[in-house]
Every structure is written in C-alpha cells, then in structure tokens.
Amino acid sequence: MLSMFLALFLVTLISATILGFVYEFTKDAIAESRAAKQTEALKKVLPPFNNNPVQEMYKKAVDGDTLYFFPARKDSALVGIAVNTFSPKGFSGMIRIMVGFLPDGTIRDVAVLEHKETPGLGEKMVRSKSDWSVQFQGKNPKTFKLAVKKDGGDVDAITASTISSRAFCDALERAYKNLTEGGAK
Amino acid sequence: MDAPKVIEHEGTVREIRDGKARVAFLAKSACAHCQLKGVCSASEIEDKEVEVDVLGQTYQVGEKVNIVLARSLGIKALMYGYIFPFLLLMVTLFVVYGITGEELAGGLAALFVLVPYYGGLYLFRTRIGKEFKFFVRKFV
Amino acid sequence: MEYFVILISAIFVNNIVLAKFLGICPFMGVSSRLETSVGMTGAVAFVMVLATIVTYLLQYYVLNPLGLGFMQTITFILVIAALVQMVEIVLKKVSPELYQALGIFLPLITTNCAVLGVAILTIQGKYNLPEAVVFSFSTALGFGLALVLLSSIREALDMVEVPKGMKGIPIAFVVAGILAMAFMGFAGLV
Amino acid sequence: MNQWKNFSKGLIAENAIFVQVLGMCPTLGTTTSAYNGLGMGLATTFVLVMSNIVVSMVRNYIPDKVRIPSFIVIIASFVTVVELTMQAYLPALFEELGLFIPLIVVNCLVLGRAEAFASKNTIWSSTLDGLGMGLGFTLALFMLGSVREILGSGSWFGLKFIQGDGMLLFVLAPGAFLALAYLIAIMNKFNRKNA
C-alpha cells in the first residue's frame, strides 16, 4: 500500500517539478507569441508608429461585445487608429478583425484575428489564404459603401461566400461607425 | 417490435454454493474491436460476475450457460444507475444556481447531491437487489 | 433560448462525432446492438456532465486562481479517469445487483477521448456552468444520435454483400462520411 | 535484427492507423493539410518516444497496481510539455491542431505502447518501438493530410498547383471520413497481397 502510494506520489512530484520548470521556461515565449499576434496585426494595419498603442488602448461596449481602439502615434501625432472589431454574423459564428484607419477615416488595411469560417470559402477573407481583403485598402467608408454588391454596396463578395463577406463588412462598418461617433479621441 | 424481451450473455459457472451460482461472463467493452484491447488498460474487456439463484437446478462448475436478464430490468438499471443521478445533477445545479446565482455553489451542490442519492440507494439496496433477478438457461 | 442554441448546435450542427471528430473509436467499435447504443448514451450523458462539473470547478476555482491554467490537461485526465471509476465503485458498493444488471445491459464506457474533449471544449467555449452542463449533455445526445444511426446502418449492411476490401472499418467510415455530409445541411441553424 | 523489427513493425505491418485503426480522432481532426498532419504526427511521436523511454526506465520501480495512473501522469506531462512548447514557438500550428494536442493523452496508441511494450522491454527497444509506431502514425497522418490537401485545395504544403479551389469537401469533415475510408481500403488490399 505504502509503496504504491509513494510511487505514484513520486511520479507526480517529479512530473510536477519538471512541468513547473518547463512552464517557467516557456511562459514568456507564450505570452510573447500571444501578444505578437496583436502587435503583428497592429503593425500591419497601421502606418508606422512609435508609441505603444496597446498601452493607450480603450474599449467601448457595443452590440453585446466590445470594440478595442488602439491609437497609433508617431512622435505623439496621431497617425491612425486600429480597431479590434467583430461581427457575430459569420457563417459559423463570431469573426474578429483588426482594422486600421487613417485619421481621415480611410481604411489602411485589415487583418483577421479570429474566425471559424469554412476552409476554402469564408476563410478566404484571411490574407494568407487569398487577396480578397486587399480591396479595402485605401477606401474611405464615407464614399465606399461597406456592403457587398448584392446588397447595393461596393464590396466584391468572396465567391460563394456572401455570408462571410457580409459579416466582414458588418465588422468594418461597426468599427467605422463607432470610431466616427466620437470614438476617436 | 418483435425484439427479444431479454438480454442474454454467455457465461460460465464459476462456483455453486447454497443454491447460488456465481456465473462469470465477458462484458464486451466499447473497444471490443480494437486489436490492442489485450494490452490497453482503457479497454477493460473484463470478466464480470453475477450471482444467480439456481436452487433446484443442476449445473456444474465450468458449464456454459446463458445469463438472462429481462430487458425491462436492464432499462431500469440504466435508470437507477445513470439517468436518475444525471437528472438529479442537472436539476440541483439549475435550482441552486438559479437561487444563489453562484456557480461554485451550484456546482458543489450538484456534486454533493449524489451523496444522498447513493446513500438512498444503499438504504434500499435489499429492496432494489430483489428487483434485479437474473436467471440462467442451459446453453443450447 | 441560449440553451436551446447550445443544444441544437451540439447535437446537429457541431455533432461531436461527425463534425468534431471526438469519440471516433467507440463510434466505430461499439457493438452494433442498437439498444446498447441507446443505453450507452444515457451513461455517457451522466459521466460527461459529472466530469464537466468537476473539471469546470477545478479550472475556475483552483487552477486559474493559482495561475496553473497550463496544467489543464494533466489534471483533467487524472480527475476524469478517477471519476469514471469511482462512479462504478460506488455503484458496486451501494447496490451490487444494480451494478450487475448494468454490467449485463451495457458495455463499459470508455469514451475518455470524448469526455476529456468535452471538458476542455467547455473551458475553451467560455461557457458558464449551466451552459457548460447543457453543452456536455447535448454533446452526449449528439454522440448517441450518431452512434444509433451508424449502428443501425451497419446492422443493415451486415445483411448485404459489401465488397471485400470495404468490409468493416472502411465502409463504416464511408457511412460516417456521407452522414457528416448530410449533417452539413444543418449548417446555419444556430 | 530484432531491434530493426521493433522499429519497422510500426511503419507498415502494425501501422496504428491503417492496420490497427487506433487513435482515429486526431487522424481525422488534424489532417486538413499535409503540414498539419505532419505536425500532429510528430507531436504524437515525441510524446510516444519520451513516454516509452521514461516508462521503460521506471518500469521496475512502479508497483503493478498504480502502473496505469503513473503512466497517465507521465504521458500527460509530456503532452503538456509539447503543448507549452508549441504554444511558445509554433503558435499558428498549435491553433490549427487545437484540441487534439491535449487529447494525445488519451490516444490509445500512446498508453497502449507504454503498457504493452515499454513496461516490459528495455529502454533501447522501447525507444525504437515508440519511434517506429510514432513514425508509422505520422506517415499515415501525413498521407491522409496530403490526400485531403491535394484533393481539397489543389495544393501541397500550401503550394498551389491548380487554379481556383479543389473539391472543398475534402478539407471538411465528410472528406476526412471518406478519404480515410478509401485509404484504409487501399492499404488493406496492399497488405493482404503482401501477406
């Protein structure tokens, strides 16, 4: 009885110790790689900046979820704002997108953070899968209607994925609207 | 509709004493098809045993028999063993959670409600035990 | 209504077997007796819900406060393994006859993969406890549905002459594939 | 010679997937592309080899009755190691494989080898056994991933060689079942001929 108890105890003890150390060792790397995703996206959608937008981040609760705003400054002048926006209307649920606006409201670029769309279809909104989202670069929602052409907008839908495309537009529209409605500081 | 009304397993008589026979049978586990079942612990292809009244019948140790359980009893066993505690679990969780709004409370209450449930089963074990009657049938 | 969405999603849209690929082994291997499949669903539902409650509490009230989120895997598997067997022991102790009857009625439940998977999924899905419970219960139902359908189809296939090379596992996978295809029709229901 | 056999049997003759049909969940769930299949296979191989080594190291000190729990702890530890490492250094792949990395713990292949082989054999044999089984597993996952990627997206390791899309179904759930079904059938035929 005792030997068994001891053996198992020892096994767990040793495992635990090792695990603890491995965790310690990888902790920073994990945190980094997690953060990297966000900063990568920020870097991608925003013009060059030299502040830390994450520190200046502010939130706004809308439509049952939260928008995150990341102001980017170069030498303390606002060069753009990135919005971590979302749309629940994806083909299979929530989509989160980072969209970067220039101060005049022009979209600089977009990056998909999170989605569950179908591989090969809705998934094409991700830049690494297709160039579909390039069409948003340099468009100002003031003049560029953020809706798919089928619905009378200016956006070319991903072939056979109007739903995802719509959700995408929905997310951008949400970001733009809240940004212009006094979101920007 | 015309499904058999009993469940049968093939078993072997292990021991006979006082008009009761211990009959062992193989319960096929979910992994019965798996080739590693012989070595895989998870695949408990296990010998189970039941005790059966065989008073007045002649069986020998080692004899092959069919263990027969009425299907309705099998379903009843499922009810007592899994369905009722499951329902109890769910109901308690939702009630306590609904009242207190505390997840921890709800969760713990749900877990601990199993204690009285099993306690109840234990109290009534002779009663329940009487319900579950198996019998054996000669192997044909 | 939220619960209803979870229910439909877990049974039809994101069926654990046909869309999420969990618990394939018992799905393929469980005896083709239909009744057994139904019985198993009940048992799995209980075990899954029980495991979900325990692991949920463990995650949110022990691991997370201690900053030990990374130990999820190892703690969950230990807890689940112990839990499943404890249920059996307790049952055996409190009512041996009941236990024996169950033994005759059901094959043993060894759906570790699915149980662990569901436990982790509830954490990933950021459900609250009641939702988590509904989720795991619906998942068990989805598992049962897939199991019942497949076992009945396989039983029917036993009566026809399936080509030699396709017999057994391959044809079961073909059936599962077409079933998964059919279940894609539920897309968008939630 | 015997050691070679310890290694090679897992590749074809006792291939975990095609012959023994074990560990189906990750096989189906992670093979949307050749790369993912390979990644999952290697992660499993790592756990398999390491746990085999450790189990065979401690096999004489663990009392029989707590063998299984100890093995589980050992395996789970390595899984967590893999989890943490991948999260740190291969976050993209980790996200793709998702749930299935922690589920390596319950992969019957891993526990099965620990129990059936490593707990009875020397470290060296166990290493080879784990390596062979793991590589066989990886090979199968890789093949399935390749088939699905080629048919489903018209690419291999992300390299496109047709215009447009492939047969989308193959990257989706039903495609996994169908592709595996026919792969196993083909392998069966192949194996039977050899036998």
Add this chain to the structure above:
Amino acid sequence: MNKLLTVSLSPHVHGKDSTSRLMTGVVIALLPAWAVSVYYFGWAALYLPVLSVVFCMFFEFVIQKYMLKRASSLKDGSAIVTGLLLAFTLPSSLPVWILAIGALVAIGVGKMSFGGLGTNPFNPALVGRVFLFISFPVQLTSWPVPKGFHTSLTDAVTGATPLGLLKEGMRSGEQVSTLLKNVPDHMQMFLGYMGGSMGEVAAAALLLGFLYLLWKKIITWHIPVTILTTVFLFSGLLWLINPANNADPVFHLLTGGVMLGSIFMATDYVTSPMTPKGMIIYATGIGLLTVIIRRWGAYPEGVQFAILIMNAFVPLINMYVKPKRFGEVKKNG
C-alpha cells in the same frame, strides 16, 4: 420422354414485374420534366443528362468489372435512373468535368462501395449531388435564367432561384413580402418558369410523372403525398404565424427540389422504408427537415439534405416499424 423435367419449389409462375421494367418506368416518368427542362434551358439540358447517364453507366461498369470483379448489372437500368436524377438536380450550366466527378461519387461512393444495387443506405444521386454542392459551391449555385428554347442557344444569363432570393433577402433583413415581388408568380413556377436545377423546375411535368408512377404501380402514394403535405402544413403554419417573415406554403411546394425530391428521390426503393407506416414517418421527417433548413438553415434549399438525413434513419425505421402481422397476439394481455 428424353427431356428432364424441371423441379423447383412453388410458386411456379411469376408476375411480370422486373427490376429493369421498374427502372424503365421511372425513366419514362421523368421524360415530361426533361422535355420542359430542355424547353427552358436549351441544349445543355438535353445533353447533360445523357452524358450523366453515360458516365454513371461507365463508372458502374468499370468498378464492377475491374475492382469488384463481379458480373455486370448494367442491364437492370438503375444506373440510368441514377444518372438522370443526378443531372436533374444540377444546374444546366454545369461544366462537364464536374458532372463527371459527380457521377463518379454517386456511383463509386454512393452505390458500389456498398456492393451495388440494393445495398446502399443513401440515395446515390443525392450523395453525388451533395458532394458536388459542398465541393463546388460556386458552380452549383449559378443558375441560368430560363428562356424559351429558341433564345437560349446563346450564353445563358445566371440569376438566382426563388429560394435563393428568399434566403439572401432574409439574411439581409428584408421583408419576405417585398422579396416575393421579384419572383415568378405561382402559375409560372408551376409550369417551370424559374431558375433552378434542370429537372426540378416544372412542378406540372413532375406531377404528370407522379401520376404515371402511381398508375403503373411503381411507387405508392405514401412518401410523395406525405412529404408535400408536411411541407405545406408546416410552412403554412409558419406563414400564418408571421406572413412577413415566411413565404406562403404554395411557394414552398412549387420551388426548389421538393417535387423532384419527393416524387423521384425520396421514393427510391433502396433507401426508403419497407412499410407504409414507416414511409409516412420517413416522409414526415423529410418534410419537416426541408422546411427547417429552408427557414432557419444556411442553405436556401434543404430537400437534398433532408432526404439524406432521413435515409440514415431508414434502417432504424425498418427495425422498429413492422407491418401489421396477421393474427398478432396482444402482448400477454
């Protein structure tokens, strides 16, 4: 007497039904719908079904001969029916190579993997169709606009099916009543003037086929009538509850594949239940699922999935729904 007498068990006479006769009957029943389709969609609707039949027969022959090494069964005509029905569920603008893949999947996966005629649990044509639908969503949802025969020789313009319009519109939050203004009226739909798969558009022609099948006793009324009734009642109920958000029941009956599916595909012997009671359960399921998918699902049309899903229930139904036995003894009453 030098000739040997033949000996066999009774009966010594046989009815005139044969598998090939039944299959020929189905083909004949499909002709009116085919004709209408050629009228609206032009040449493509003439040669695609023919090609589809050729592909199906070719694959069946090859698989039987070289892979299964069994005697050929092309004569029974089931591959012809599968080929025709597969083509009928596809748009007339479909590239031929996709059609070929569909035929391969229908016959290879849907039928021969299980051992050929009579063994398959799922409707082969639908397996092929759904496979294509999921694999090539673009091509499978481009619908040529119907025209008269003479004008359609030129490139067809693509448009949406009425159901597609409905789903699109509902997704973007429009009122159903305004949406329905853009679709053909009921009479036009009844005669087949709308976008859709080759064989599904003309309800009138399909009903004609139905009557023929009934007359020839090839099928019974149970499945088609039950499906249509269920669709009508369920969608009618939804419509009564909220006419702004739901299309009227007649619309549901006339659009999409409900007619084709209920008359020709849900009735496939192999994949439908064996007893009238079972058939009614099965058909009710199809009807309900169809409307559920149409109303709440992601896809505009649900018949194909509904039939496949209910196909999966058929063994269960056959197991538990038995014919009324003669002299059934009441359970230990």
Add this chain to the structure above:
Amino acid sequence: MSNTVLYTVISLSGLGAIAAVILYFVAQKFKVTEDPRIDEVEDVLPHANCGGCGYPGCRQFAEACVKADSLEGLFCPVGGNEVMARVAEILGLEAVEEEPRVAVIRCQGSFENRPRTSHYEGATTCAVEHALYTGDTDCPWGCLGLGDCVEACNFEALYMDEKTGLPVVIDENCTACGACVEACPRDIIELRKRNKKDRKIFVSCINEDRGGVARKYCSVACIGCSKCFQVCPFDAITMGNNLAFIDSDACRLCRKCVPVCPTHSILEINFPAPRVKKELVTTAGADSSGKTAGTKDTATGKKSSSGDSTETQNKND
C-alpha cells in the same frame, strides 16, 4: 524558484496523492479476476473462431482449457496436436494427443456415374433441395452438389469440381473442424483418421437401399455384397443397412478390399499407381503435384486403378 513552480508541485503532488488513493481502491475492487493465462492460451490458438472445438470461439475454448483440470476432451482441430501441446505447456497439463483427421466425401455420384433424372432449379442450397425431393438424380442419399459444405468451410479446403458436380477436399487445407459435416443435409461428409501422406481408403457411398435399387440410380453405389468384408484381413469392415463401412482406425491400408468391389465403391486416395500399370506411365517424371491430381482423379469417379494416373510408381513402402 517561482511561485508557479511551487504551486505546481504542491497541487499536482496533492492530486497525485489523491489519485493514488482512489486508484488504489479501484485496483482493489476491480481486481481483474480473469486468469492471464486465458490470454496466453488464446494467443497460441489459431484464431479461426470456427467452432470446431465445440466452443463458440477461440476465447471461450481458451477459457475452458484454463479452467479444466485436464485437457481431455478439449481439442482444437485446427491447430492440431502442435497447438494443443503448446496449450498444455502454458497450463502445465498433459496434452492429449488426438489422431489428426480429415474430411472425406462419401459419394461418387458424378454426372457420369449417376444419371440425372430431373433438372433442379431454385435456391442453390443443398438444404432446400434436400427438403424438396431426392434431388436431380434418383438417389435419395447422394450428394446434391450445391455446395453447402463448400460454403461452410472456413479454410478453403473444399471446392466443387465442375466436371463431376461433387465437392473435393483439399487435404492440406482441411483442419477437420467439422463445419462441413454439420452443413451437409445428407450426412455425406465424414471425418476420418488422417493417414500418412494423406492416404485413405473408404467406401464412397452411403446409400442404404437394397443393392439392385441402389445400382439403378448410380453405377458406383455400394450394393452391400460383403465381398470387401470377406477379404479384409483386419476386420476393419462392417456391414449394415446394405452398406459396407471401413473403420479408419482399424484399417491398415492394405488395399485388399479395393479390387474386389464390383461397383468400385471403395476409393483409395493418394496411393502410388499400382504396379501392373507400370509401363503406361514410364514417361512421367517425378511429379510432386501428383497428390492433388490423385485426389481429383478419384473424385471424378475414375478408379485410381484405371491407369491414367499421372503419378510416378514409387514402390510401396
């Protein structure tokens, strides 16, 4: 050491301890009562699951062996003495040697020997035809030729000879599992002792009709004339029901009975061709496949002594 490591160690060790206790109890309660030797025995069995041993499957047989005190009455015909010896070794018991056996077809009613008197059509199983009538010949005893036995054999040890319409046993494959004996509705197949080189002598007929009657249906029927009975020096032959029967245990393969049978009912199989016909086969080389050829020959109803055997004339031992 950081806090995390500490927590990890503490909590996991705690968990380990708890798990240890739980699992210890589990192990106690769930002591696997199954004898591990069952697995070992099962491993050496052929996994044919044919039921030839009288148990439903190999595992049940293994169980029976493990539980039994002696291996008497327990025999796996498929594995034979070799496997039983290994089983005995595992269990530390004495193996009971059993004579290896082989199936023989006791009917020679080929198309040639037994004229067809009707044409059977219908379900192609002997069981159904047997229930209907005597079959497409008038012999109510003889083989129906629809191959229920072939179907029943798990070891590909039987095939239907197209030329004769009779089943043929492939001696090498036959494990004497008895499935065919069970399957044949006419009890034509018998398991006989397997002799050296698979040689065998038996009366290939089970027709119990009176001689004249039997002869009318089938030219090679046993007519119960007792000539073989009189000539057998070892009393291996018994007469009964108008039929001779050779006891395979008593028969010493002397072959004296073969030539005396007026209807050539007695078969000798796998014997070298008789000396008298020596000159006929001088050109034949050493033909190793002679064994099968011999089997087939006899099954076609041609007597081995008819001389067209391709076998070399290795002298008898």
Add this chain to the structure above:
Amino acid sequence: MQKYQLKTFPKGGVHPAENKLSAGSPIKILPLPERVVIPVVQHLGAPAEPVVQKGDTVVAGQLLAQSKGFVSANIHASVSGKVFRIEERFDASGYKRLAFVIDRHDDTWDPAIDRSDTLHEHITASREEIIRKIQEAGIVGMGGATFPTHIKLNVPKGKKADILIINGVECEPFLTADHRLMLEKSKELMVGIRILMKALGVDRAVIGIEQNKPDAIDLLSSLAEKSSGITVQALKVKYPQGGEKQLIKAITGREVPSGALPVDVGAVVHNVGTTLAAYEAVQKNKPLVERIVTVTGKSLQEPSNFLVRIGTPVAEVIEAAGGLPEDTGKVVLGGPMMGKAVSKLDIPVTKGTSGILILPDSEAHRKPVQPCIRCAKCVSVCPMGLEPYLLMSLGQHQLWDKARRERALDCIECGSCSFICPADRPLLDYIRLDKMRIGALIRKEKKAVS
C-alpha cells in the same frame, strides 16, 4: 352493378392470371388403371400401418392400412386385385415411401358400400357416429393440407365452434376440380355440409366462393335458400383467398391469432371435396378412394376434370387428357402457386392431388436471381403481414433465431412474395428453409427442457 356483396381479406394478396382452362369441361370418369400404387402416407401426420400382406387379394374400399396415432388416417384399396408388393415407391413427396402396389383384376367393391347415385338426404347418424365414420373412411382435407378431417371435427374441450366455412374458393390459377364439383355434386354437397354442421354442432355454415365462378355461386345460393343456416358468400378474386386464415378473415372478420387454430376463433374450414367425401362416407359408407383431379396446361390437348382412383399413375391421367405435350418443361401436382413440381410421372395420384398442371418449357424456368431492390412489394403482398425479403436474407445468413422472432413460422407458403418479386428472388425457398431450421431449433429446445 354487382350482383353480390363481395368480401375479401384486407391485407396483401396477388392476382395471378386465372387460366381456368378446364372450367367448362364436366367431370369424366377415368378408365381404371391396371396397377395402382397406394402410399401409406397420404396425409399430414403419422403413416398408417399395413393390415394386408403381399399376395393378398383385396376389393375396392377394403382397408389396407390402419391409422396409427392421433394425427393419421386410414388407407383403403381403390381397386380390387392382388397386392403385388408392399415396397418403397416414389410418390409426390419426391422421396420413396412405403406403398401398396396392387394389380387390378376387376372392379369388385366392398358390399357395404353404396355405390348408387341416389341422394340420401336424411342424416340418421349421431354426432359421434359421423365422426367415427369419417375417421374410418380415411378422409383427409382435400384442399391441399391433407390434414385428417376427423380431428378437425373433434372440437377440443373448452373451445366452441360457431361457424362452419366451406372452402369453395379455389383461388389457385388453372385448377377447376372444386368448381366442377360444386356444379355437378351440389346436392350431395349440401347434405355434406349439414353432416359437418351436425358433427361440429354449429347452426351456421357459409360457403365461400370467388366471383369468377358465378355459376357455382348461383346454383349453390338457390340450393342454400332451402336449408336453414347455410349461406353462400361471394368473394373478390384474390389469391390466396382460399387460405384458411384468409378465408375466415374475409367471411367473419375474425383473425386467427398467430400460432392458434381456427377453432380458437370459433370457425372450422372444410374444402368442398372434403365435404363431399364426408357425405359419401356417412351416407354411403364409402371410404376415400377416389377424387376429382384437374389436368390442365396451356399446351395440353384437352384440359379436363377426371374422377380418379387414388393410386393411379399421374402419367395415365395425363394420357387421358391427350398425352404429355412435346414442349413440357415442368409437371406440377396442384396449382401453380402452391403445387409441387415432380421429377417423374409414374408417381400416383393421392388424396391430396387436386390437379396436374403441365407447364411448357418456356414457362418452366426461373429467371436469374437479382439483388433485392427493397421495393417492398413482397411486404405489401404478404397476406400474413410478414417481411419476406428480410426472412430470406436472415435465412441466407443463417440467423434462425431472428427469423423466428420475425415470425417466419407464420408464413403460409402461399408464394405471393416470390410471385411478385421484380428481382426474381427465391423468397419462399429460403423462408421454407427458415421454417425447417426453426422447427429443428424448437425440437432441440424442447429436448433440452425435458
């Protein structure tokens, strides 16, 4: 429009082409054969035990074999002559069975037998006497089952019959023996019915006749009006209306429970031939030594109905109808749906031989078996509510236990399923196999219990 109110059984059934070629040809008496072969078993049940020996001289009507056991029937000589042999002879069963071979001398009859044509309407015999006489006369069911009639008349204690149903359905295609009998022996038939009613103690009898025999319906209706309690029920033409259970259902609406006997629902069914035999036995002391046989076939010269002595070789009967046609492929004893094909023509006519059907070679063969397409036609035509396709495949897979649960034993072997199956599957062949094996299983079980 219709003259009669038609009844029929509700579920299943088929409509094979009727082909009643010989319906218009009156019953002719077949010339006496030179040699007869009279098997000791011509009925369902135990063989009778011979009471004469080889070389004995017998007269027509003399007892040859005494019934043995409960379910068994006496066998009588059908001609006078010398017992040439008592040996195994092929008979309709397809096997050889013990039979008396009698060389005919002349046509001497047992003097106790009244062979005149006078109608004895008055029934003097008591109930017990009737049953005893019927038993002595060796009467068995002539509708095909050849079940000893006296047993059916002996209603078991605790049960009560309230209706006698006379089976004049003759739903089998081709056969017309019962039809002719009803037309030509209608008066005797009515007396026979009253005899059976008396034996059973019932006051109601219904004659069931299918609509395709309007002359018989009319004739018997007019006769029935004169006797109280007897009515005629016209029935729709549907095979197997003549099946006992179906007929009871059609006429009374009662359903004989699975595994039970007709008397359990108060009904007893007798064939018209049986009824006539009962009349002759009771009123004229005549044992069952001759019967009406339809000889028919599309290529046969003159399809006819003969009164044939039991034991006459089939070949001779065919000869009398013009001889065996050139293109003959199959000879069936009985009708095409339930009859038994025979391999040779020297077998004798027995008590159960209602017809001899000669099928040309072109119609004698079965078509190649194709896979089941699950069209459910077999299920829909099965009058017993069974699933023939399932029973067949259970049979092929040797799942007898399951077949038993699916009630294979309820099958009445009507052949409707095999008849209708578009895939030409030998359904009934395998169902018979099921039944055989289940029977063996049951016997084994019974043994295990005792």
